[in-house]
Amino acid sequence: MKPIPMTQVGADKLREELKHLKSVRRPQIIEAIATARELGDLKENAEYHAAREQQSFCEGRIQEIEGKLSNVQIIDxxxxxxxxxxxxxxxxxxxxxxxxxxxxxxxxxxxxxxxxxxxxxxxxxxxxxxxxxxxxxxxxxxxxxxxxxxxxxxxxxx
The missing domain is CATH 3.10.50.30 (Transcription elongation factor, GreA/GreB, C-terminal domain)
Incomplete structure (x- = not known):
């Protein structure tokens, strides 16, 4: 991949978002999935499917940010x-x-x-x-x- 130009402030904001997703958002989603599983039948469980969709979005964003940070070129x-x-x-x-x-x-x-x-x-x-x-x-x-x-x-x- 080609380098992604970014300022130091922008790279810091991405790192903060990544930290928040991993340490706050991911555990919240895991808890929501566990709670939804306790409600019974997963095929017709809207809370479960919504939590799984949130998990998919969160994991995708984590991968996107990690990819960008691995190719970032900070220009000061x-x-x-x-x-x-x-x-x-x-x-x-x-x-x-x-x-x-x-x-x-x-x-x-x-x-x-x-x-x-x-x-x-x-x-x-x-x-x-x-x-x-x-x-x-x-x-x-x-x-x-x-x-x-x-x-x-x-x-x-x-």
């Missing part, structure tokens, strides 16, 4: 010299040339993306348009309503 931009280029992990302030609105995004891994916190995925159209550009460059982002132009007004390696 704070240790890099800021040369004004937009790279993975950079925090970029943009000026929308159509509306004169400013917006700030941080480019993170796919699992860390959260637009409400202005964290955009490295594979998003916005990030793909920004990566490799430098301070004062104009990036054209393809949107359903056409291309939008953004001027890069600040690049920070936080």
């Amino acid at each position: 931009v704070t240790k890099l010299t800021n040369n004004g280029k937009v790279i993975f992990g950079a925090t970029v302030t943009l000026l929308n040339l159509d509306t004169d609105d400013e917006v700030t995004y941080r480019i993170v891994g796919d699992d860390e993306a959260d637009i409400k916190q202005n964290l955009i995925s490295v594979s998003s159209p916005m990030a793909r348009a920004l990566i490799g550009k430098a301070l004062d460059d104009v990036a054209v982002v393809d949107t359903p309503s056409g291309g939008k132009e953004f001027e890069i007004i600040e690049v920070q390696y936080l």
Whole structure:
């Protein structure tokens, strides 16, 4: 498998989720299965089937997280010299040339993306348009309503 880029914060969150799934959620599901088994006939036992479905989801998520963590490539931009280029992990302030609105995004891994916190995925159209550009460059982002132009007004390696 190819390396999965991620910030340290993102990797830590995945490790926390994995710990919670293994130490809290898994035992809860096992208890629910045991309780449901005591109710009798398993063929018509909705609680049992629901608990087994939860167990399947939980185990799948555990495997997914373990797989990602085994291939993670942690990128710490704070240790890099800021040369004004937009790279993975950079925090970029943009000026929308159509509306004169400013917006700030941080480019993170796919699992860390959260637009409400202005964290955009490295594979998003916005990030793909920004990566490799430098301070004062104009990036054209393809949107359903056409291309939008953004001027890069600040690049920070936080």
